[in-house]
Amino acid sequence: MVKIVKMALLSRFVRRFRRDIKSNFLLFKTVANSEYRCLSSLSRPEKLVSEETKEQETNGGHKAVVPLECRFVYPEFLPDPRVGRRNSLRERLERMDMLNRRSNIDVPEFYTGSILAVSSANQHAPEKLSRFVGICIQRGGCGLRAFFILRNVIDHQGVEMFYEMYSPLIQKIEVLRLEKRLDSELLYLRDALPEYCTFPLDMEPEHLSQGSTVPVNPIKVKLKPRPWLERWERQELKGVQDLGLPERFYKRAAEVARPWEKYDLMKEYRESIPAEEQESIFAEVYTQLQQLEITKKMKRKRTFVRPKRTG
Amino acid sequence: MWRKFPKLRSVGQTFHTSPACSHVIKLTRLRVVDNSEIGKQAMAEGKPPKCIHVYNKKEVGTIGDKVLLAIKGEKKKGILVGVKQNQRALIPKFDSNNVVLIDDNGTPLGTRIHVPIPQILRTILKKKNVVKGADYTKLLALATRFV
Numbered sequence: 001m002v003k004i005v006k007m008a009l010l011s012r013f014v015r016r017f018r019r020d021i022k023s024n025f026l027l028f029k030t031v032a033n034s035e036y037r038c039l040s041s042l043s044r045p046e047k048l049v050s051e052e053t054k055e056q057e058t059n060g061g062h063k064a065v066v067p068l069e070c071r072f073v074y075p076e077f078l079p080d081p082r083v084g085r086r087n088s089l090r091e092r093l094e095r096m097d098m099l100n101r102r103s104n105i106d107v108p109e110f111y112t113g114s115i116l117a118v119s120s121a122n123q124h125a126p127e128k129l130s131r132f133v134g135i136c137i138q139r140g141g142c143g144l145r146a147f148f149i150l151r152n153v154i155d156h157q158g159v160e161m162f163y164e165m166y167s168p169l170i171q172k173i174e175v176l177r178l179e180k181r182l183d184s185e186l187l188y189l190r191d192a193l194p195e196y197c198t199f200p201l202d203m204e205p206e207h208l209s210q211g212s213t214v215p216v217n218p219i220k221v222k223l224k225p226r227p228w229l230e231r232w233e234r235q236e237l238k239g240v241q242d243l244g245l246p247e248r249f250y251k252r253a254a255e256v257a258r259p260w261e262k263y264d265l266m267k268e269y270r271e272s273i274p275a276e277e278q279e280s281i282f283a284e285v286y287t288q289l290q291q292l293e294i295t296k297k298m299k300r301k302r303t304f305v306r307p308k309r310t311g
Numbered sequence: 312m313w314r315k316f317p318k319l320r321s322v323g324q325t326f327h328t329s330p331a332c333s334h335v336i337k338l339t340r341l342r343v344v345d346n347s348e349i350g351k352q353a354m355a356e357g358k359p360p361k362c363i364h365v366y367n368k369k370e371v372g373t374i375g376d377k378v379l380l381a382i383k384g385e386k387k388k389g390i391l392v393g394v395k396q397n398q399r400a401l402i403p404k405f406d407s408n409n410v411v412l413i414d415d416n417g418t419p420l421g422t423r424i425h426v427p428i429p430q431i432l433r434t435i436l437k438k439k440n441v442v443k444g445a446d447y448t449k450l451l452a453l454a455t456r457f458v
Binding site (some may be wrong): 124147156 | 331393397398399400401402405406407425426430431432433455456457458
């Protein structure tokens with residue numbers, strides 16, 4: 001008799017526990033579906049959701065609301081997430097310096113896959129200025145050490161240029177074509193056929209209509225036959241055509257793959273800045289960034305462009 | 312038992328443990344980018360020249376360094392005008408290790424360079440000019456485009 005009662009209690013307890021877990025998972029799912037997926041603060045999902053609703057409430061009350069796209073448009077404002085590299089004072093000073101630099105030159109919004117033209121002071125050139133056009137194949141670095149790499153094929157010779165974004169030598173950064181690609185890094189263009197990164201040096205800038213989202217170029221690149229600089233078959237690349245390798249390469253790639261790492265919440269937490277911290281950082285700089293954008297637009301309106309004669 | 316030995320050795324040779332650093336050192340294959348007769352022939356035959364000496368203290372060649380080449384059974388000197396290795400900011404990095412053949416006075420053997428040349432080469436070669444010795448101004452005059 002006692003045994004049966006015990007069993008009943010146990011089963012009830014288990015059922016209750018299961019229900020708890022289920023509800024937790026549901027919450028997790030809704031959070032994961034929303035924008036917070038990459039923010040790595042899934043440890044306290046309830047708080048985040050409530051914050052979001054609070055934000056919406058305050059939206060009417062003229063409080064500066066920082067949009068979440070900031071971390072894609074201005075990724076270099078986020079500090080290095082490695083614990084040994086953190087220093088709040090240095091980060092704040094760097095942010096001030098970056099804003100100062102941005103008030104002097106226009107650092108436009110761009111992504112890997114966008115085509116840029118950079119003019120920089122060059123003491124070795126006879127006219128002390130050099131301009132390079134190319135596709136941005138990598139963008140990275142935090143704070144003042146932010147960098148990007150441009151690549152182009154000039155006279156059938158692949159050339160790459162490494163730029164420090166906040167270097168005082170850079171005089172002008174123009175975006176000739178604003179677009180994204182399927183991958184976050186395009187280093188495989190080094191092993192691609194040259195026509196995929198050949199851009200004329202006198203390329204005209206293409207303007208997007210205002211308010212439109214940045215288009216994603218779904219182009220699939222064809223790589224040269226091996227040997228390559230890296231084992232591209234082991235990286236999950238979306239912007240690459242079928243590699244045409246023998247079966248053993250894909251077998252080995254499947255063996256060394258670590259598909260479970262994308263579920264490692266702790267790893268994600270370690271490698272990213274938590275959402276709350278991102279918000280506080282961007283709240284600090286967002287108003288000034290907006291101010292810069294507005295002045296930039298005013299300047300653009302004021303400049304008179306002489307109409308070109310055609311025909 | 313002995314039959315298995317070469318197989319084991321070949322396993323050790325099939326993988327690298329360190330990434331390639333793309334140094335220009337002795338026995339590195341280079342690409343001749345001027346239109347000198349010997350250079351064109353060597354490239355067309357698919358036997359690009361090998362570097363057999365780098366004339367600097369580090370023995371690793373960078374932009375503007377003089378190298379000794381083994382090309383078509385001859386020894387020729389050349390100037391590196393663009394390397395694969397990662398460079399500092401604002402200095403171009405090329406997809407191949409380019410070399411222009413010169414004679415002992417620094418006069419190039421060809422009459423045209425058909426790839427872009429880094430701007431910094433101007434300053435580097437100007438420093439290396441020697442009065443009544445090596446003169447590299449002719450090499451710079453051949454370049455069609457600077458990046």
